[in-house]
Amino acid sequence: MKDYLDAELRATLAATDGVPDDFEPMLEKPNDPSHGDLATNAALQLARHLRKAPRQIAEELVEALDLDPARIAEVSVAGPGFINFRFAEEFLADALAELLEASRSFGRTADAQGRALVEYVSANPTGPLTVGHGRNAVLGDTIANLLDWAGYDVTREYYFNDAGRQMRVLAESVKARCEALLNPDGPTKTLTVGEGETVEVPASFPEDGYQGQYIVDIARALVDEHGEAAAELSLDACQQAAQETIFAMIERTLERLDVEMDAFFNERSLYDEGKIEATLSKLRDEGTVYDADGATWFKTTAFGKEADTVLVKSTGEPTYRLPDIAYHVDKFERGFDVMIDVFGADHIATYPDILSALDVLGFEKDRVDVVIYQFVTLVRGGEPVKMSTRMANYVTLDELIDEVTADVARFFFLMRSANTHLEFDLDLAKEASDKNPVFYLQYAHARICSVLRKAEEVGFTADAAPDLGLLTHDAEVALIKTLRRFPAEIRKAAQARAPHYVPQYLREVAVAFTTFYDQCRIIGQDEALASARLALARATRIVLANGLTVLGISAPDRM
RNA sequence: GCCCACGUAGCUCAGUAGGAUAGAGCAGCCGCCUCCUAAGCGGCAGGUCGCAGGUUCGAUUCCUGCCGUGGGUACCA
Incomplete structure (x- = not known):
């Protein structure tokens, strides 16, 4: 129209x-x-x-x-x-008929064409996923869903690095715990964590080591397997064991949120295939890279930055930026038309360098979109939940899901725009009542299912081809107008890479439906009108169910 | 210091390619269940859209400055 x-x-x-x-x-x-x-x-x-x-x-x-x-x-x-x-009313009746015909695929369009890559989560396997990763995972997954509905062929990718300093510290942490388990009376030392908090650790434990209980668990498994020999394990062996265990944890957590990746991309492969070197030498050819003080620098001042950026340290080891650039070059070489990166606000300074480098290398940087999301604050009893930067007292994503369920976690992560600091009210999230916005949508869906069941129970058989022109009540007209917007809303959210439009729109749908439900009885009306109204209820169920599917949230038949 | 976000109702947040009385939820107040799920519906109240300038027929939206909050400013990721 x-x-x-x-x-x-x-x-x-x-x-x-x-x-x-x-x-x-x-x-x-x-x-x-x-x-x-x-x-x-x-x-x-x-x-x-x-x-x-x-x-x-x-x-x-x-x-x-x-x-x-x-x-x-x-x-x-x-x-x-x-x-x-x-x-015109005839137009609305036609629109409703189309909706019912499209059913589960109503809202899917073929507007967009080509292949899209969405990169998200991308946490290194050093520990359990945190609440912040949860926001990342859910945003990325939902953006991928939106692009899928908008017509793209979507790949969901998780980028990680198992070679850097973080992983070395992880291995050292595990090894120190192994030693301590085998020799409980060994020397210890006191580390200061955050503001004045201290923790007692084995003497060989790294200063910036990982202190979570999961490290001890991994060490215990190694001790159980190898006995005394566990203390003599190489760092590589410790890392290998830790990485496998932690990745299994991460994947299990993602699965609980209904997040499934298509591919895991290991930074190491960029080295193995010579892509790091190739990218660096091409940048060098373009004259945007130079050597100084034993390091290799990228002339970011040429792109409006205050200082140049180190790509290769004087130790010969690249900083994370160079592989990041090479990774994006690889994405282009794999032929993606659209590439989306989901990054936390703490990465906000890094992506302009990547885009500058891609530009220098002759790639269309406009095909890369970076979605930056702000941090999550958990609130309980009106007070922010304290989270130190050390993993020791972080709230994990698993704990959050245990507390509020995956549906609620997903909805809360999605209901605000990514660019705003998210206040996650645990008390509200746990409340199974009308105050909780996710239940409002699910309730509307369950209610429709209930009406449809009821119609069946009383033996009402709807017309196969109801006269939708009978739907002229204000509440009916308003509902149809709201429902027919669904494909446009999906398209808008996909184009803006803004999942939060969807919960907002679905709320409008639920409101329009409950108004209709309140004002227009279905069962007990004359057969033609009841048939038309049942069709409208079914249409609403379709939109709610499809919308919730895009959000990765269940649409229950009863509550 | 510099860079990037954000600042909208008591609270949490939408909205702005410049447009018709600035929206929603929660909290508050008033109504509504002999009837398909009251996890619901209707109504009332609540705002100098951080402050000050500028551009415009028109600015919450664009520009500049200031104030406030958060993040970034490492040869850490």
Whole structure:
């Protein structure tokens, strides 16, 4: 419908004297439903060019428009010069029929084409996933779902590095714990953790070691397996054991959130295949890399940064930035049309360098989109839950899921825009009541299922082809109008890489449905009307279920 | 210091390719279950859209400065 109006409007404008060729009319859904279903401010925008009063331009445009009355029932000029359009009821009945026909695929479009890569989670296997990783995982997974629904062929990828300093410290932490388990009376030392907190650790434990209980568990498994020999294990063996155990933990956690990756990309493969060197030498060829003080630098000052950035340390070891660049080059070489990175706010300074490098190397950096999300604060009893940067007193993602369920965790991570600091109210999240927004949506779905069951119980058989034109009650019309927007909402969320539009829209659907439910009885009406209303209820269930599917949240049949 | 976000109702947050009286949830107040799920519905109240300038017919939205919060400013990731 929007496309139809847009085309008609453009055609009329093109035939109007004085309208610039490149003029783009805007069509929007007005905030106030009494203003109609779609509106354009074209007359206001043209006022300056045409040197005429906006209202007069609007009147003339309306006069010139020749619209199909089966689709647009009413056109009016209002306010300072807005043109408002109202849909015809026949059109709405058709739209509803289409929705029912599309069913589980309603909302899927083929607007977008090509292959998309979404990179997310990307936590190194040094410990259990935290709440922050949870936000990352759920955002990435949902963006991937949205792109899938928008028509892309989507790959979900997890990038990790098992070679760097972090992993070395991990191995040392495990080894120290092995030694201590075999020799419980061995020497110890005291480490200061965070603000004044101290912890007693084995003397061989690294200063910045990982202190979680899971390290001790891994060590114990090694001791059980190797006995006394566990103390003599190489760091490589310790790392191997730790990495396997931790990756298994991570994958289990992701599975609980219904997050499934298509691929795990190991940074190491970039070294093995010579891609790090190749990328560096190409950058060097472009003259954006130089050597100084024994290190290799990237001229980020040429891209507006204050200082240049080290790519290879004087030790000969690259910083993480170089593999990051090489990784993105690899993504381009694999032929993705769209690449999305989901990063925490603490990475905000790194991606401009990656984009600059891609630009230098001749890649279209616009094909890369970086979604930055802000940190999560857990709130309990009105107070923020303290989380030290040390893993020792971090709330893990598993603990969060244990406490609030995966559905609720996903919804809370998705209901706010990524770019805002998320306050996660644990008390509200756990509450199984009307205060909890996720239950509101699920309840609406369960309620529809209940009505459909009830209809069956009382032996009501709906018409195979109900007369949808009977749905003329205000609540019915409003509901149909809300439902038919679903594909556009999905498209909007996919384009903006903004999952939070979806929960907001679904709430509108649930509100429109409960209003309808409240005002229009279904069972007990005459058969034709009951059939039509049952069809409308089924259509609502489809939209809620499809929307919740995109969000990765269950749609229960009963509650 | 510099860079990047953010600052909207008591609280948590939407909204802004500049547009018609700034929205929602929660909290507060008032109503509503002989009837398909009251985990619900209707209504009331609540705002100098951080502050000050600028651009514009029109600014919560764009620009500048200031204030506040968070993040980044390592040859750590």
